[in-house]
Amino acid sequence: MNEIAAKPVPTLPDTQVVTSVTHYTDQLFAFRVTRPASLRFRSGEFVMIGLMGDPHPETGRQKPLLRAYSIASPSWDEELEFYSIKVPDGPLTSKLQHIQPGDKIILKPKPVGTLVHDALLPGKRLYLFATGTGFAPFASLLREPDTFDNYDEIIVTHTCRDVAELTYGRELIENLRIDEMMIEFLGEENIAKIRYYPTTTREHSPKMGRITTLIENGELFRDLGVPPLDPATDRAMVCGSLAFNLDIKVLLESAGLHEGANSEPGQFVIEKAFVG
Ligand code: A2P
Numbered sequence: 001m002n003e004i005a006a007k008p009v010p011t012l013p014d015t016q017v018v019t020s021v022t023h024y025t026d027q028l029f030a031f032r033v034t035r036p037a038s039l040r041f042r043s044g045e046f047v048m049i050g051l052m053g054d055p056h057p058e059t060g061r062q063k064p065l066l067r068a069y070s071i072a073s074p075s076w077d078e079e080l081e082f083y084s085i086k087v088p089d090g091p092l093t094s095k096l097q098h099i100q101p102g103d104k105i106i107l108k109p110k111p112v113g114t115l116v117h118d119a120l121l122p123g124k125r126l127y128l129f130a131t132g133t134g135f136a137p138f139a140s141l142l143r144e145p146d147t148f149d150n151y152d153e154i155i156v157t158h159t160c161r162d163v164a165e166l167t168y169g170r171e172l173i174e175n176l177r178i179d180e181m182m183i184e185f186l187g188e189e190n191i192a193k194i195r196y197y198p199t200t201t202r203e204h205s206p207k208m209g210r211i212t213t214l215i216e217n218g219e220l221f222r223d224l225g226v227p228p229l230d231p232a233t234d235r236a237m238v239c240g241s242l243a244f245n246l247d248i249k250v251l252l253e254s255a256g257l258h259e260g261a262n263s264e265p266g267q268f269v270i271e272k273a274f275v276g
Contacts, residue, residue, distance in 0.1 A: 015104040019079055025164045028133065029097060030072065030083045033105055039080075041111035042118070043144035044137045044237070046070040046274070048108040049082065051095050064106050065092045068274040070136040070239070071111065074143035080107070083136040083168055113137070114269045115237045117146050119260040121267060123235035125226065126151040129211060129248055131159045131240030134273035135169040138239065142176065148190035151235070155195045155224060159211045159240075162203040170198060195224060212247045229255035236268035245270050 016033040023029040041047070050066035073081035086097040099105065115137045120126075126147070128138040135158050141147045147154060158169045173196045176182050183191060199207045199214065207223070214220040221228050229236075229252065236257065238248050249259070252268045260266025 014106050014108055016080070016107045018099050018101050018103045018105060020101055021099060024167045025162075027086050028084070028165060028168065029086060030081060030168055031099060032073070032079045032081045033107065035078060035080045036107065036109045039109040039111070041071060041075055042113075042116045043075045043140040043146070044070070044115035044117075045111040045113035046137070046271070047080075047111050050092055050106045051099075052106070053091070065095075066106065066108065067092050070113070070115075070140070070271070070273070072136040072139040074140050077143075081139070083133055083139065085133050113271060114261060115141070115239060115271045116262065116269075117150060119262050119265050119269045120150075120235045120237075121260065121265045122150065123267070124151060124233040125153045125155065125235070127229075127234060127236040128154065128156045129236060129238045129240070130157065130169070130273075131211070131244045132165065132273060134239035134241070134244075134271075136239070136273070137271065138237070139169070139172050141237070142172065142194065143182070143186070145186060145190075148186055148193055152193065153195065153226075154193050155197060155226070157197040157199065157211045157220070159199045159201060159209075161201055163200055163205050166198045166200070166205075170196070197224065212244070212251060215248075215251050229257065231256040231258070231267050234267070238268065238270040239273050242272055245272060 019032045021031040046068045048066040049069045050064055052062045053065045055062050069082045071080055072083045084093060087093045130138055158166055160166050173194060176191050199209055199211060201210055236252055238245055249270060257267035260269050
């Protein structure tokens with residue numbers, strides 16, 4: 001070993017390498033990174049990821065900037081995928097949006113979260129209610145065989161301000177329907193259980209309105225030809241902004257559904273879509 005090779009190379013703990021980056025709009029992007037060999041997670045969970053912050057002006061020391069991100073890839077995938085907003089003055093996402101393949105990110109391999117099948121009682125119909133980047137955990141769950149084994153029907157609603165913001169979710173579902181490998185893996189009859197219900201609130205699209213309004217006025221159920229929410233058959237996973245989560249929780253509870261947790265499964269579960 002020569003002298004140069006013997007020098008210790010400074011490495012950060014828990015780093016992973018970016019393998020691909022896709023920008024959807026000037027505010028949304030997805031990226032994939034290598035997966036730590038030891039990382040096991042349940043589809044729907046999140047981990048802390050981030051980058052090193054700027055050096056302290058006096059000491060020059062850098063601290064890691066970490067945020068919770070839902071893993072958007074399924075538990076069987078050899079890489080990890082994340083779907084993120086770009087906040088211009090967000091401490092992390094203002095930097096993270098510039099990552100390129102080959103760059104390193106920090107990833108703490110301690111997955112947690114409530115949007116998991118273990119937190120729901122058995123049911124017939126699963127609703128996945130997302131706004132904005134809240135689609136991420138559902139991108140994981142929609143590629144997980146358990147999701148299909150547990151239900152007869154999976155209704156995926158995604159509400160965004162503009163049509164372009166729906167792209168990541170729409171392409172993911174469209175690809176599931178045509179990807180030979182996924183059809184083989186999940187089963188054609190299972191993929192056929194997915195009913196996709198995208199809505200926009202600002203830009204014009206075929207279906208407009210907040211999903212909460214469309215639940216309240218019954219339009220969602222009429223459009224899909226399904227009965228109103230029923231605690232005996234319906235289960236729901238919710239992921240969006242804090243305000244959205246609070247509003248939809250009221251609607252689910254008034255329909256008689258009870259919130260579940262890992263320790264005590266129920267009829268719906270909620271997670272905040274994390275931004276920053
Ligand atoms: P709206 O355009 O009417 O605010 P955001 O980008 O602010 O996170 O919002 C993402 C989507 O979620 C938007 O379409 C927004 O609709 C909708 N939304 C925001 N807050 C709520 C809420 N409290 N209930 C239902 N939908 C909401």
